[in-house]
Amino acid sequence: MERIEHRASFGGWQDVYRHRSEVLGCDMTVGVYVPPQAADGPCPVLYWLSGLTCTEQNFITKAGAQRYAAEHGIIIVAPDTSPRGDDVADAPGYDLGKGAGFYVNATQDPWAAHYRMYDYIVDELPAWVEADPAASDRRAISGHSMGGHGALTIALKNPGRYRSVSAFSPIVAPSQVPWGEKALGAYLGEDRDAWAQYDTVELVKSAKERLPLLVDQGDADEFLDTQLRPQLLQAACEAAGHPLTLRMQPGYDHSYYFIASFIGEHIAHHAAALKG
Numbered sequence: 001m002e003r004i005e006h007r008a009s010f011g012g013w014q015d016v017y018r019h020r021s022e023v024l025g026c027d028m029t030v031g032v033y034v035p036p037q038a039a040d041g042p043c044p045v046l047y048w049l050s051g052l053t054c055t056e057q058n059f060i061t062k063a064g065a066q067r068y069a070a071e072h073g074i075i076i077v078a079p080d081t082s083p084r085g086d087d088v089a090d091a092p093g094y095d096l097g098k099g100a101g102f103y104v105n106a107t108q109d110p111w112a113a114h115y116r117m118y119d120y121i122v123d124e125l126p127a128w129v130e131a132d133p134a135a136s137d138r139r140a141i142s143g144h145s146m147g148g149h150g151a152l153t154i155a156l157k158n159p160g161r162y163r164s165v166s167a168f169s170p171i172v173a174p175s176q177v178p179w180g181e182k183a184l185g186a187y188l189g190e191d192r193d194a195w196a197q198y199d200t201v202e203l204v205k206s207a208k209e210r211l212p213l214l215v216d217q218g219d220a221d222e223f224l225d226t227q228l229r230p231q232l233l234q235a236a237c238e239a240a241g242h243p244l245t246l247r248m249q250p251g252y253d254h255s256y257y258f259i260a261s262f263i264g265e266h267i268a269h270h271a272a273a274l275k276g
């Protein structure tokens with residue numbers, strides 16, 4: 001493990017680490033914000049999952065989350081979005097391969113060798129984080145777009161592991177939209193039954209824990225009707241009796257300007273759950 005960035009921020013530290021992932025078979029970079037409260041004892045951890053084309057840098061440089069993490073005493077862990085390296089498979093488009101891991105465990109060649117982002121986020125990354133005495137095992141999870149899909153599916157598939165979950169502009173039904181059909185088809189094969197285990201709209205039907213979902217969605221989002229389709233989540237939650245707060249935010253697009261506008265409210269939401 002190597003610390004490759006270390007910058008003072010709101011009384012704490014915005015760090016970036018490179019560490020070996022055995023699950024992914026490559027080195028990974030991870031942003032870790034450590035609030036000032038960590039000097040006095042372990043702090044809860046919010047895991048942030050970024051979207052297509054992102055590395056750990058997008059969230060830590062654009063979201064403005066450090067101010068709120070420092071206010072509430074929350075560590076924020078923001079990993080890269082796929083395995084990396086010369087021996088890792090890739091594809092020409094921005095929506096498959098490097099930068100587009102979709103938070104699944106791939107079963108198909110050439111992806112299966114490295115693309116195990118689900119296991120990395122659920123198990124290996126928290127084990128690495130929680131080996132540090134600054135971090136507690138009180139966890140929350142959030143993300144944007146592909147990362148919103150990751151946060152929602154991971155929380156729904158792991159009852160009891162997270163105290164709260166939220167998402168910005170998530171892909172809620174990857175089995176029904178072009179980004180998801182392309183990625184799940186490549187990573188999992190053409191059997192659509194295998195896709196359901198990574199599809200929020202499918203997972204809410206039989207969720208074992210009714211963890212409330214907080215979702216913010218801009219109504220001027222360029223991907224709203226083609227890739228995101230939050231009304232599918234609303235209908236699935238209503239049918240299943242799953243608690244959902246879906247906030248359509250007028251005028252906001254898909255960018256980090258949107259995330260920066262509401263990240264403080266999301267961190268306050270997670271802080272309330274993490275304190276309890």
Ligand SMILES: N[C@@H](CCC(=O)N[C@@H](CSC=O)C(=O)NCC(=O)O)C(=O)O
Pocket residue numbers: 050051052053054058062094144145146147254255256
């Ligand atoms: N047309 C874009 C598509 C990539 C894009 O918009 N990525 C979003 C996430 S989309 C869903 O996961 C993003 O977060 N980009 C990084 C940023 O800093 O804004 C393209 O070709 O890049």
